[in-house]
Amino acid sequence: MMPDFSDPAIRRMTIGSALLFVVFVAAWEWGPPLFGIPSYIIPPASKVWHEFVRMLGSDRLMYHTGITAMQVFAGFILGMLLGMAVGFALGMSPTAEFMLSPYILALQIAPKVAFAPLFVIWFGYTVYPKILVAVLIVFFPVMINVLGAVRAIDPDIVRLAKSFSAGPVRIFRMIEFPASLPPFFAGLRIAATLAVIGVVVGELVGGNQGLGYLLTFGEGSANTPMVFVTIIMLTLIGIALYGIIVLIENRVLHWLPGRARKAV
Amino acid sequence: MARIRLECRNVTKRFAAARKGGPPVTAVADLNFTIGDGEVVSLIGPSGCGKSTLLNMGSGLDPASDGEVLIDGEKVTGPNAHVAFMLQKDLLLPWRNIRENVEFGLEIRGRPAAERRAVALDLLAKCRLPAFADHYPHQLSGGMRQRAALARTLAVDPAVLLMDEPFSALDAQTKMVLQQDLARMLAETGKTALFVTHDLVEAIALSDRVLVMSQRPGRIIEEIPVDIPGRGNPMERRKSPRLGPYVARLMELLHIDETLA
Numbered sequence: 001m002m003p004d005f006s007d008p009a010i011r012r013m014t015i016g017s018a019l020l021f022v023v024f025v026a027a028w029e030w031g032p033p034l035f036g037i038p039s040y041i042i043p044p045a046s047k048v049w050h051e052f053v054r055m056l057g058s059d060r061l062m063y064h065t066g067i068t069a070m071q072v073f074a075g076f077i078l079g080m081l082l083g084m085a086v087g088f089a090l091g092m093s094p095t096a097e098f099m100l101s102p103y104i105l106a107l108q109i110a111p112k113v114a115f116a117p118l119f120v121i122w123f124g125y126t127v128y129p130k131i132l133v134a135v136l137i138v139f140f141p142v143m144i145n146v147l148g149a150v151r152a153i154d155p156d157i158v159r160l161a162k163s164f165s166a167g168p169v170r171i172f173r174m175i176e177f178p179a180s181l182p183p184f185f186a187g188l189r190i191a192a193t194l195a196v197i198g199v200v201v202g203e204l205v206g207g208n209q210g211l212g213y214l215l216t217f218g219e220g221s222a223n224t225p226m227v228f229v230t231i232i233m234l235t236l237i238g239i240a241l242y243g244i245i246v247l248i249e250n251r252v253l254h255w256l257p258g259r260a261r262k263a264v
Numbered sequence: 265m266a267r268i269r270l271e272c273r274n275v276t277k278r279f280a281a282a283r284k285g286g287p288p289v290t291a292v293a294d295l296n297f298t299i300g301d302g303e304v305v306s307l308i309g310p311s312g313c314g315k316s317t318l319l320n321m322g323s324g325l326d327p328a329s330d331g332e333v334l335i336d337g338e339k340v341t342g343p344n345a346h347v348a349f350m351l352q353k354d355l356l357l358p359w360r361n362i363r364e365n366v367e368f369g370l371e372i373r374g375r376p377a378a379e380r381r382a383v384a385l386d387l388l389a390k391c392r393l394p395a396f397a398d399h400y401p402h403q404l405s406g407g408m409r410q411r412a413a414l415a416r417t418l419a420v421d422p423a424v425l426l427m428d429e430p431f432s433a434l435d436a437q438t439k440m441v442l443q444q445d446l447a448r449m450l451a452e453t454g455k456t457a458l459f460v461t462h463d464l465v466e467a468i469a470l471s472d473r474v475l476v477m478s479q480r481p482g483r484i485i486e487e488i489p490v491d492i493p494g495r496g497n498p499m500e501r502r503k504s505p506r507l508g509p510y511v512a513r514l515m516e517l518l519h520i521d522e523t524l525a
Contacts, residue, residue: 163323163343164373174357174372257400
């Protein structure tokens with residue numbers, strides 16, 4: 001959704017945030033030397049920009065960004081599907097939830113990135129350990145939110161559907177699935193940022209491609225601008241994923257109060 | 265009396281005890297009554313006397329422990345096309361607009377989209393909501409939402425309507441307007457209804473007969489035919505001087521005065 005620029009208040013705020021950006025870049029460029037901070041600690045904006053251009057040419061920056069982005073998206077999609085499936089399954093079967101909840105809780109509390117070395121041992125320096133960490137880390141917020149949503153459905157709504165002779169498939173399609181969507185998307189927003197973390201940690205642990213690899217490379221050669229560029233690229237991947245989710249969410253959840261009028 | 269639409273024969277419902285090993289709780293005991301075609305009957309009684317249990321058995325969601333509930337002479341063994349129920353909660357689905365909510369039951373029953381739409385729009389007009397077909401439930405007031413729920417209940421064209429305190433969550437004035445709407449619709453369509461309520465005046469204003477239930481285990485202790493003209497016009501009935509004695513009789517039967525002590 002684009003902001004409404006005909007509104008003077010919004011126009012003022014837009015100009016304000018553009019000004020803030022200029023101030024931020026200026027402070028980044030001239031601030032550190034002013035305080036005597038050497039450029040290998042905080043390289044100024046122009047140096048980072050030059051490094052970005054150099055990396056595009058000689059370090060195959062786009063190739064590595066593409067690899068990381070692909071792993072993030074693959075892990076995100078798989079983790080999302082898995083989280084949804086398990087969330088619905090547990091939501092519909094209290095028995096299964098009761099029996100599995102201790103394991104799920106343990107796995108949820110375990111720091112997922114700690115699994116990265118294990119997955120590297122299992123699958124070697126391939127894309128799979130990175131995708132797997134992302135799957136694991138995306139799985140939980142999605143699963144928990146879908147499970148909670150299925151549990152929160154008013155049983156009287158299900159009784160109403162049953163009184164009209166609805167079977168389990170119809171109840172799923174007409175009630176449980178749509179009712180789970182708002183929390184599902186809330187889970188996806190959280191998962192989007194986590195997916196990037198999962199993949200980067202996987203790449204830091206081992207491999208010779210992806211932005212995580214460039215991070216270790218930049219660290220090893222004390223190339224601070226390179227580390228800065230890589231962090232920015234990682235952030236951009238996260239923003240792209242988050243933006244796609246918000247875009248889809250606005251389409252799908254147009255009926256939510258407060259959205260109903262804006263989205264058409 | 266006209267053809268019997270709903271009949272309860274020796275209906276008893278017991279629930280397993282809350283505590284393990286305790287005696288089962290009898291919600292309703294040995295209910296016997298019939299409701300004729302086009303009749304509107306209210307069921308009134310103290311809290312927890314099993315009124316809602318009775319409606320659940322009528323809609324086939326809950327089997328009777330003993331005895332049988334018959335609708336149009338057929339024993340109720342599960343959800344069926346002859347009944348539709350309406351609760352205090354409107355149960356509108358927030359992701360469906362009002363028209364789609366009204367179509368809910370028809371959609372489950374697999375009716376074609378064009379037919380569903382026509383039925384829904386017709387009923388929304390009758391329920392004085394024609395301009396709100398494309399609105400979502402959160403955009404409507406409580407009274408409008410309950411009118412939409414009424415349209416959804418009528419959409420499946422049930423032989424018998426089972427209503428469980430449908431207006432008890434509404435403010436007093438909205439409630440009177442909705443009672444008027446309901447009574448008018450029931451009179452126009454000639455529908456049969458069993459109406460559970462806590463509101464004595466509502467019971468008298470809306471019905472042909474009032475059934476009074478006892479404390480748990482609920483039994484029917486009195487049947488009061490309402491002999492005030494104009495069942496299709498509860499507003500007028502409310503103003504009738506003949507209403508007072510009925511209310512007094514119900515208060516007496518339910519021991520409402522005594523609970524003050």
